[in-house]
Amino acid sequence: MTTHLPSSSEHSQADLEELFALVYSELHRIAQREMGRELSPQTLQPTALVNEAYLRLLRGAHSDLVKERSYFFGAATRAMRRILVERARRRSRDKRGGDQQRVTISDVEGAIALQQRQVPIEDVLTIDELLEGLAAKDPAMARLIELRFFGGLTMSEAALVMETSKRRLFRLWRAARAWMAVEVKRAKASRGSEGRVAEDD
C-alpha cells in the first residue's frame, strides 16, 4: 500500500474527473457482468468489484491516475454509490412488472453493521437519502458510511481516503453504525405502511 499522500495540487480537477469517469465505466462493466453471470447472479459485492476495477485499471493505460490509492478509493466509492443507486431506482421502477430477481449487495462492511450479510437493494435508496441529509450535519460521518457501505472499504482504506487516523475512525464508525441502524429502521417503519399496499400481489 502506498503511504505517500499526494498534495491536491498533484492532481488537477480534470484528472480527478477523468479518474471518476474511468472508474465508473470500469465498475459499471464489471457490475453488468456480475449481474449477468450465472454463478452468483443476484448479488453484488462492492469490495470485490472495487478491487477488481483497481487491478484492471492498474494494468491499463491510465495506471498513473489509479496508482494513488486514496484517490482511487474515493472515486470508486462515488462510482459504486451511483451504480447501486441507479440499479435500485431501476428496480423500484420495475417493481410493478412482477417476477423479480432478488438483488442484494453483500460483503460490505456497512452491511455487517446492519447485522446482515446481505442488504436488499431497496435499502440502498433509503441509505442514499439518509446520507444526503447527514452530509449537511456531519460530513465526516456521512463520508465514512459512504466509503464503508458503498465502497466496501476496510477501515485502513477509509483512513487513507479521509486522511485521518484509524483510531479516530474507529470511534466515528462506532457512532456511525449505531446511527445507521437506528435511522434505517425508522425510515422503514415510516415507509412500511405505504409500501405494503403496493407489494401485496
Added chain:
Amino acid sequence: MTEGNVKGRSSGDDEERWRRQWEIFHRACDQPEDARDAFLAVECGNDQELRREIELLLEADADAGEPLTLDYVAGIRPASLTPARWIGRAIGPYRITRVLGEGGMGVVYEARQIEGIDRLVALKVVKSGLLGKEAIARFDVERQSLARMSHPGIAAIYDVGVSEGGLPYFAMELVDGASLTEYVWREKLSYRRRLELFVKVAEAVGYAHQKGVVHRDLKPSNILVSGTGDQAQPKIIDFGVAKILAESTEGIASQSVSGTAGDGVPMTVEGRLLGTPDYMSPEQADPWNTEVDTRTDLYALGVVLYQVLTGLLPFDPEWLRQQGQLEIERILREVDPPTPSRRLTEPGHAGQPNPALPKGDPAAARRHLRGELDWVVMKAISREPARRYSSAQAFADDLGRLPNNEPVLAVPPTVAYRTQKFARRHRAGVLIALALLAGLVAATVCLGVGLVRSREAQLETQSALRRSERTTEVLQNMLAGVDPIVAQGRDTPVLDQILLQAEQTAAAETEEWPLVAAAIHHTLSETYLGLGRFEAALEHARRAVLLRERGLGDTHRETLMSRNALGLSLWELDQLAEAETVLASTVRSLEELVGPLHSETLTAKNNLALTLRAAGRLYEAAPLYREVFETRRRILPAGHEEIALYQSNYAFLLEQIGDYEEAVKQGREAVELWRALGAKTDVSNTLDKLGNALRHQGRIEEAVAAHRESLELTTETRGAEHPSSLTTRYFLARALREAGYVEEAEAELEIVVELARQEFGPRSRAFLAGRHQQVLCLLGGGEMTHAEQQLEGLLESTSAALGEGHSEVANLYISLSGLRSGDGRREQARSDLSKAIAIYRGIFREDHPRIVELEARMQGIE
C-alpha cells in the same frame, strides 16, 4: 425522525445537540452496562428526548455486537481494561507491577503473587463480560489438566480464577525472552539452528497434545525464547487458554439453548474470526466447521515455520487485511499459498536484502529452501487437515530427517495433479503413493470431522470415531510390517506389496466396516492415479463410490470426492461417455452442496471440461474452461499459479476451436504469468499454442519468435531430445518455412524427422508431419514432380498410420490441392480440397475459421 429535524431550533443548537449526543454516547459506551442508566440520568438531566435517542443508539451498538472486521477488534476496548489504570492494584492474590502487552482477548501484566509463594507471574486478565459464572466453574476441570503439564517448552499455568470485580484471569510462569521470530532474526541463526529450535517447539506442542491440551492460538508472539546459543530454550505461553475461553463462552451459549449441550459437543460461534488471520487454519476460518483439534495447531505451527524460514507469512498480511472478513475466510479455505522458496521470488522480495534470512540474501535462501524444506512446510499447512502431519511429533521427526539427508514424508504439493495429465506422469509417483498411505491414517481419523459438519449427522459422530479408530489400527498394523526401505519410498516391488496389502485389508474390512474399506479404496484410487496405473485406479474408485453411496448417500461430500476420482480414472482410460455422466452429476451435486465457487466444484468442473474436450466436444468444453478460469482468477490473488494454469488451458482450447484472436490474448497473458512464476516448461507449452494461433492469424513473424523462444526454453529444461522439444521444433520449422526462411526450416526438419524416427518410429505423427514439411520445402525450390510423388506416398502412409479422418491427412490433401491447382489441374485440385474440408468438418464446427478459409480457397479454384 432525528432530533435535528425537529422544527423550531436554530442550526447552531442542532450542531451543539448533535455533538453532545455523540459525546454522551461515547462516554456511555465506556461505562459498565449496569452503570449506564445512572450515567445517562445524570448527563441528560431533564432532556428525555436526548436520553431516549442515546438509549436507542446504545441498543443498536450492543446489537451490532462484536465487530467482524479484524482491525476493528483491536480498536475498541472497554475503559475498564485501560491497562495502565491497574498498576499497583490487586487482582486475586496478585499485585500488578507493570503492563507486558495486550492481545485480542485481554491484557497481560507482570504481577507479584501476594499470598503463598512470593514470585513474579505473568497475569493474563480477560476482557470483561466474556465469561459467565457457570463458565467459571469449568475452570477447575481445565486447571487440573493444565496442571498436569510439565515440560521445559511450555510455560506453566499456576492459577486460573476470577477477581472480585468479575474479571477472569490466568496466572502463568513469567518468561523472560524474545518472541521466536524476533530471536531468530536478531541472532541471524543458520537454517540448521532454526530447525533445531523449531523442533523443540514442535516437540513441546506434541507433548501438550498427548496430554489432551490444544493451544488454538499458536503464533511467534506466543513462543518466547530465552537464553542463547546451545542454551536457547523456546517456551510456549498461553497453552490451553484459548480453549478454556472458547469452551466457556460456548458453554454459556449452549446452556441457554438446550441446557444439555456441553461436553465434547463443539458449538459454533458465528463470525468468530477474532484472532489474527495469519496463523488461522482453513477449518477455523470456516463458519460451518465445528471441529478445531490438534491438526489446527499443526497448521499454525507450519505457518510459524514458514515465517521462521523466510521472514514472510504465506499470505501478505497487508493484502489479507484489505480483503474483508468473508473474503479472508474464502481465501484461507480455497487458496494454496506459494511455497516458501517461491514466496521469496515474489515481486518486492526477490533481489531485496531480507534481514530475516540467515545471510540476508533471498537467492541463497531460495536454493536452500527449494525441495524438501518447501515440501515439509507445504505439507504442514495443507488446506485439508488430513494431508497435514498426523502429529506434532511426526512433524518434528520429518524436520529431524532433513539435516541427515533422509527422505521425508512430505511430497511436492500437487496443484496440477487434477488438471493436467503431463504433470502427473512426471512426478515422483512413488512418493505420492507413500504419503497418501501415511496420510490415510490421518484421513480416516478425520472422517469424524467430515461428518460433524452437517448437523443432521452429529449422531453419527460416535460411530464415525469408532470407525476411525478401527481404521487407524488396521493401517498401523499394515504399515508396521513394512520394511523401512519401503517407508522411504525407494523400492517399487515392495511398494506393490504395500498396495496389495492395502487392497486385501480393504476387502477384509468391507463387511463389518464398509466406510473404512471405502476410505482405503478411495486412497488407493488416488494413489494409483498418481502412479499412472489407471485400471487399478478405476477399480478402487468404483468400489469407494459404491460403498460410500450406500453408507453416506449419493450427495455426501465424501461420496462426491470418490465420484470425482472415478471420473478422472475413466477420463484417463478414455471411457469418456461414462466419465462425462459421472462428472456432470458430481458437478451438479457439489454446486448444491458447497456452492459453485468452491474449489472442489471447480476442480470437478475442470475435469468435466477435460472430458468434453477429449471427446472432441470442444465447443461445449469452452464455456466450462472459461468459467473455471474466470472464477479462479476472481478469487485468487493476482499472479497465482492456478490462474496461469487455467488461463493457459483456456488459451489452448481457444486455439483449437479457432478463436485465434482470443487465444492470442489469453495466451500472451498466460505466458507472462508463467514467466513471472519462473515456470519455464509452462512458458514453453503456452508459447507453442500462442505461436500456432499467431500463425493462423497470419502474424507469421511473431509466430516464429514465439516458437523460437519456446524451443530455447524447452531445450534448456528438458533437453533437445525430449518429445516436447520435438513438437516445438516442428512448429518452429513450419513457421520458418511459411515465413520464407526455407533453409533454416530444412535444418530444423532434419532434426525433427531423425529424432521422430528414433523415438516414435516411421508411423508416428511427428515423423509423418515432419516429412510433409520437408516436401513442402522442396516445393519452394521448384521440384514439382518429385514433390507430388512424395506427397502421394505420404498420403498413403499417413492414412494407414493415423486413420483416414486425421487432420494430418487433410493437411496433405491441402498441399496436393495447392500443387495441382498451381499447374492448372483444377478438377483434381478441387477434389483434393473437398476431401480436406470433409475431414475438417468431422473435427470442427461449420463456422471454424479453418473450414471457412478452405471453402474460400475452393471458390478461388473455380
